[in-house]
Amino acid sequence: MAMRTVLVTGGAGYIGSHAALAALDAGWRVVVIDNLSTGFAWAVDPRAILVEGAIEDDGLVRRALVDHEITAIMHFAGSIIVPESVADPLKYYRNNTVASRALIESAVACGVPHFIFSSTAATYGIPDAIPVAEDAPKVPINPYGSSKLMTEIMLADTARAHPINYAALRYFNVAGADPDGRTGQSTAGATHLIKVAVEAATGKRESVAVFGTDYDTADGTGVRDYIHVSDLAAAHVAALDRLIAHPTKSVTLNAGYGRGYSVLEVLDAVDRVTNMKLDRRIEPRRAGDPPALVSDNRAILQTLDWQPQRADLDMIVADALAWERKLAERP
Template sequence: MTVLITGGAGYIGSHAALAFLDAGETPVVVDNLSTGFDWLLPEGVPLYQQDIADREEMETVLRRHDIETIVHFAGSIILPESIENPLKYYRNNTVNSLGLMEAAVACGVRHFVFSSTAAVYGLPDSVPVPESAPLRPQAPYGASKLMTEQMLMDVAKAHDLTVTALRYFNVAGADPRGRSGQATREATNLIKVACEAATGKRPSMTVFGQDYDTPDGTAIRDYIHVTDLALAHRLAVERMRSGGGNLIANCGYGRGFSVLEVVRAVKAASRSDFTVEMGARRPGDCPEVVADSRLARAELNWQPELDDINQIVADAYRWEEALAKRNRV
C-alpha cells in the first residue's frame, strides 16, 4: 500500500519512510525542504517539494497515488523559538495542517497519523505523565500541536477518517544501519548538540539550568530512539487498517536521564572530553518529563527494541561522524 508522509525528508519523517519501506509499503513524501534534505530519502521514494497548506497541490498528489493513509510530520518544532516567534508556529503547525486536512477529506483519506508532542502537557503535576494528564502547554509549540490534535479529532467525528496522534517525548539517535539521522542545521536537541561538540563541529555545548530539583540539578527527559518511534507510526497505521478507532498515545520509554547523564554518555561513546558550559534555564523548560507509555504498548502492540541510552547515543554519534566526513551539513 502507499502511504503519504509529510515532512518525510526531515529527521523523524525519513526514518518513518524507512520503516514503511522495510515493511514492504510504498512511501510517498511531501516536503518543502525548508529543514529537510532530499538525500535522506531512500532511492526511488517519490518526493514532492511543496507546502502542505496548498490544498490543490495536495489533492493532486493524493489522487495521483490513490492515498488512503497520511502520516503527518511537517511543522516547526523548536520550543524556545516558538516563544520568540509564535505566529510562525501557529501557521506552520496549525494553519497549514488545516489545508492538509481539507485535502484529505476531499480525497477520501481513511487513516491519519499525527506527529504531536509531550509539550502539550506543559509542566506536569507528576511523572510518569499519562495521556489523561492536564493539557496546559507552556509555549506556542505545544499549543499549536494541541490545536491540531483537537482539529483532527473533530474532523474524524464528522468524516470517514480515523486519527492517531502520537505524543513524542525526546527523540534521539539515528538509523542503526546508518541510512538516516538528524541533519538539522542549528539543532537544539541535546544529544545532537553534544555529538556535534564531540566531533568538533561546535566549540562547546551549554547545559541550560543546573538548579532544578533533580538529583544532579539538571533537567530529566525521556529519550526515545527514532527507529522505535518510526516503528510506532507503522504499527499505528496497521491498527487503524484493522479497524482500530481514534487514539492519542504517548511515545516514550517511561524512564528518564538527566542532561549531565546524557553528556557523560556522549563523552564515553565519542572518547572526547568536549567543553561543557553551564547556563541559565530556558523559558518553558520543565524539571522532569517522563512518559507513561503503557497505552501505546498495549494498543499498538509496540515493543521498543532500542531502549538503551548508550545505544541511542552511539547511533547518534556514528551518524554525526558520517556527516562530518561527508561534509554535508
C-alpha cells in the same frame, strides 16, 4: 491486493525520513511531500517518490493524494524549536496549526481514511505527576505545544464528523539515527541535547550548554525521556496497522520509554561512548523548559503491536555519533 501507499509530509526531515524508511521496509509504497525548508532531498530513500511543495498548497496535496491513491497520511511537516516558538509564535501557528488544518481538509476531501499525527509531550506543559499519562491535563507552556494541541483537537473533531480515524503520537525526546546509517538528524543549528553533544564530540562545537542546574531534580538539571528515532518510526507503522484494523477507532498515545535521564547523565553517556570529556558550559534556564518530562508508556505498549528495540541510552548516543561522523564526510 493493491499496493498500499502512505503520504509522508516532512519526509525529508529528521523523524519523517526515518518513518518513510520504516514504512518502505514494511512493504508500503511511500510518497513524500516536503518543501525542503529544513529537510534534504538526499534524506529521502530512492524507493520513495518526492513531491517538493508545501502541505498548505491544496492543489498540490490533493493531486498527490488522488494520483498516488493514498490510503494514509503520516504528518511530520512543521516547526519544532521551542524557544523559537516563544519568540515567533505566529510562525508556529501558521506552520503547525494552519498548515495542518489545510492538510486534514485535503485528506477529508480526497477520502483518505487514516491519519497519523506527530504530536508532542509539550502538549502537557509542566505535568503535575511524573511519569505523565495521556489523560493528564493538557496545559502547554509554549506556542509550540499549543500549536500541536490545536491540531489534536482538530483531528478529534474531524474524526467525529467524517469517515477518518487518526493516531496522535506524543513524542518525548527523539534522538539517535538509523542504525544502518541511511539517515539521521542533519539540520544545522539543532537544539536537541544528544545532537548538540555529538556535534561537540566530533569538533563541530567547542562546548555543550547546560541550561539550568537549579531544577527540582536529582542533579538539578532537566530530566527527559529519550526515545530512539528508529523505535519511534516503527511505532508509526504499528499505529498505521492499528488504524486499518480498527477503522472507527482513533488513539492518542505517548511515545517514550518511561525512563528519564538528566542532562548531565546524557553528557556522561556521550563521554563514555566517545571516550572523551565534553566541555560543559553552565547557562541559565531556557524559557519554556519544564524540569522533568517522562512518559507513562503503558498505553502504547498495550495498544500497538510495538516493542522498543533500542531503549538504551548508550546505543542511542552511539547511533547519533555514527551519523554525525558520516555527516562530517558529506561533500
